[in-house]
Amino acid sequence: MLEPFEYGFFVRGFIVAGLVGILCGLVGVYVVLRRMSYIGHGLSHAMIGGAVVSYVMAFNFYAGASIWGFLSALLINTIVRHRRAIGTDAAIGVITTAGFALGVAIISRYRTFTRNFEAALLGNLMGVAPQDVWAVTAMTLTALAIIILTYRRMLFLTFDPEVAAYYGVPTAWLDSLFALLLAGTLVVSMQLIGVTMLVGALVIPAVTARLLTDSFGRLLVLSGAIGTFNGLCGTYLSYFLDVSSGANVVLVGTVLFVLAYLWSGLRGRLGRLWGIEAH
Amino acid sequence: MLHPQPHPFVDEQPLIELRGATCGYGGHPAVEDVSLKIWPGEFVGILGPSGAGKTTVLRAILGGVKVYRGQVLIEGKPLGQRRMPIGYVPQLETVDWNFPITVEEVVLLGLASNKAWPWATRRERQRVYEMLERLGIAHLAQRHIRALSGGQQQRVFLARALVANPRLILLDEPTSGVDIKTRDDILHLLHQLNHQGATIMLTTHEINAVAAHLPRVVCINRTVIADGPPAQVFTPEILGRTYGARMVVIHHGGLVLVAERPHAGYEEHLVLQGEYDAGAV
Numbered sequence: 001m002l003e004p005f006e007y008g009f010f011v012r013g014f015i016v017a018g019l020v021g022i023l024c025g026l027v028g029v030y031v032v033l034r035r036m037s038y039i040g041h042g043l044s045h046a047m048i049g050g051a052v053v054s055y056v057m058a059f060n061f062y063a064g065a066s067i068w069g070f071l072s073a074l075l076i077n078t079i080v081r082h083r084r085a086i087g088t089d090a091a092i093g094v095i096t097t098a099g100f101a102l103g104v105a106i107i108s109r110y111r112t113f114t115r116n117f118e119a120a121l122l123g124n125l126m127g128v129a130p131q132d133v134w135a136v137t138a139m140t141l142t143a144l145a146i147i148i149l150t151y152r153r154m155l156f157l158t159f160d161p162e163v164a165a166y167y168g169v170p171t172a173w174l175d176s177l178f179a180l181l182l183a184g185t186l187v188v189s190m191q192l193i194g195v196t197m198l199v200g201a202l203v204i205p206a207v208t209a210r211l212l213t214d215s216f217g218r219l220l221v222l223s224g225a226i227g228t229f230n231g232l233c234g235t236y237l238s239y240f241l242d243v244s245s246g247a248n249v250v251l252v253g254t255v256l257f258v259l260a261y262l263w264s265g266l267r268g269r270l271g272r273l274w275g276i277e278a279h
Numbered sequence: 280m281l282h283p284q285p286h287p288f289v290d291e292q293p294l295i296e297l298r299g300a301t302c303g304y305g306g307h308p309a310v311e312d313v314s315l316k317i318w319p320g321e322f323v324g325i326l327g328p329s330g331a332g333k334t335t336v337l338r339a340i341l342g343g344v345k346v347y348r349g350q351v352l353i354e355g356k357p358l359g360q361r362r363m364p365i366g367y368v369p370q371l372e373t374v375d376w377n378f379p380i381t382v383e384e385v386v387l388l389g390l391a392s393n394k395a396w397p398w399a400t401r402r403e404r405q406r407v408y409e410m411l412e413r414l415g416i417a418h419l420a421q422r423h424i425r426a427l428s429g430g431q432q433q434r435v436f437l438a439r440a441l442v443a444n445p446r447l448i449l450l451d452e453p454t455s456g457v458d459i460k461t462r463d464d465i466l467h468l469l470h471q472l473n474h475q476g477a478t479i480m481l482t483t484h485e486i487n488a489v490a491a492h493l494p495r496v497v498c499i500n501r502t503v504i505a506d507g508p509p510a511q512v513f514t515p516e517i518l519g520r521t522y523g524a525r526m527v528v529i530h531h532g533g534l535v536l537v538a539e540r541p542h543a544g545y546e547e548h549l550v551l552q553g554e555y556d557a558g559a560v
């Protein structure tokens with residue numbers, strides 16, 4: 001049972017999985033409640049372009065992918081603002097697939113790093129390098145600090161953006177801060193989870209927790225815990241099953257989601273049967 | 280039960296002043312050339328049909344819409360310099376009822392939303408419970424906002440607006456979708472707050488049940504049609520211009536009663552009745 005922990009690469013991957021789990025679980029709550037899953041999905045794909053370009057140009061991966069993601073978000077915003085006929089979802093579709101396609105094109109042209117590419121797509125435990133541990137740790141601590149220090153304002157903004165502005169919440173500033181938080185989360189989670197699985201790791205803990213509570217505070221804590229569990233459990237199993245870590249994390253999350261779904265239905269029914277209100 | 284005569288404290292400077300304000304959305308004006316002065320201590324109702332721009336006027340005061348022409352001043356200063364907190368109760372239709380948030384969490388939002396400290400202090404929590412107690416919904420503090428009746432939902436958002444003790448309270452249709460008892464409770468509470476010095480502005484569709492009990496009514500339909508006490512404002516001519524429909528106004532004792540003029544046939548009869556009663560006052 002403890003055999004995988006004898007390998008340095010596994011321990012590294014395991015630590016990263018726990019941190020990525022907390023990070024995705026917490027940030028995912030805001031992504032779901034702000035209905036930004038599609039933009040998260042798109043951005044993670046677009047970042048492949050940035051990752052590949054920075055690889056080819058021997059540029060720092062994190063910087064390359066983050067800048068690329070940030071520019072993609074800006075471009076989407078510009079298109080939507082200046083060509084109103086194009087909806088946000090369509091603009092996301094164009095910009096992010098273009099970035100993804102560019103990455104794919106460069107990869108098929110060079111063909112030298114298909115292995116890495118597969119890792120970036122599907123996530124790979126072996127792809128986690130020592131510096132990734134530091135990057136994920138730094139990002140998780142930053143995210144925790146932001147979430148704690150802006151807790152009330154971010155909740156107000158997420159629940160009721162119009163009224164939040166009237167009560168003096170700096171909405172534009174917090175929106176940008178959150179966009180950066182999301183981009184950073186996607187970048188540091190990419191290696192382990194893979195871009196195609198990222199949105200699942202981000203969204204599943206939040207929606208699972210949503211089935212179990214109606215309070216925002218409890219939702220945030222629960223989602224972070226579920227994310228951590230999915231990350232650790234998925235990574236651990238991927239060692240034995242020889243399945244990509246990203247797919248495993250998402251599959252564990254899905255099982256938990258189904259259980260929560262069944263439980264919430266059962267609880268509602270039992271509650272009605274006994275005349276107790278379900279909360 | 281309602282207090283028809285509050286005591287406006289007349290200052291030299293209005294709390295809110297709109298000077299020929301034209302405001303709207305995306306370049307299209309929704310209200311034009313609105314001029315309005317609200318003095319400290321007043322209790323004002325904004326009346327008008329759907330789409331008249333009632334919400335837009337409240338948003339203009341809160342800084343939530345573009346002001347294309349004219350000016351909006353709070354305590355004599357332009358909107359950008361507002362430091363005074365305003366309690367605001369949005370129209371309930373704008374709330375996301377599926378959002379995971381409890382009654383207590385909603386009311387806490389009204390307190391110190393600028394504070395970095397994420398957890399409520401004991402004093403803040405106590406303040407929230409006092410407010411919920413006062414509104415008779417303390418036992419619902421841990422409920423989800425969807426698991427409440429319309430009247431209870433209205434009180435939750437009222438509590439959020441009141442919890443920070445603002446001097447100015449704006450309410451967008453606080454009495455729509457609630458039963459008669461809740462409506463009277465809410466109006467009673469607002470009159471109480473008004474007597475304690477709060478300035479209150481609300482919008483409403485209800486002429487007889489709400490607007491007629493307020494000391495001052497502003498009729499709006501894309502611009503200000505009339506402004507004054509109900510007895511002066513409620514004339515068939517003004518209400519006709521406000522609603523684009525013909526209305527019958529009946530004065531009875533000190534009360535004003537407005538009825539929509541029904542379909543032809545009854546018309547002659549009602550006009551006579553209306554004029555008879557009006558003459559009798």
Ligand SMILES: Nc1ncnc2c1ncn2[C@@H]1O[C@H](COP(=O)(O)OP(=O)(O)OP(=O)(O)O)[C@@H](O)[C@H]1O
Nearest residue numbers: 304305309327328329330331332333334335336370
């Ligand atoms: N967010 C918005 N974007 C664009 N137009 C808007 C927006 N909100 C309101 N409008 C338009 O502005 C006008 C005035 O709307 P407003 O909401 O102020 O009316 P109202 O008097 O509050 O109506 P109701 O009684 O239905 O609430 C309407 O024509 C409406 O279509």
Ligand SMILES: [Mg+2]
Nearest residue numbers: 333334370451
């Ligand atoms: Mg309105």
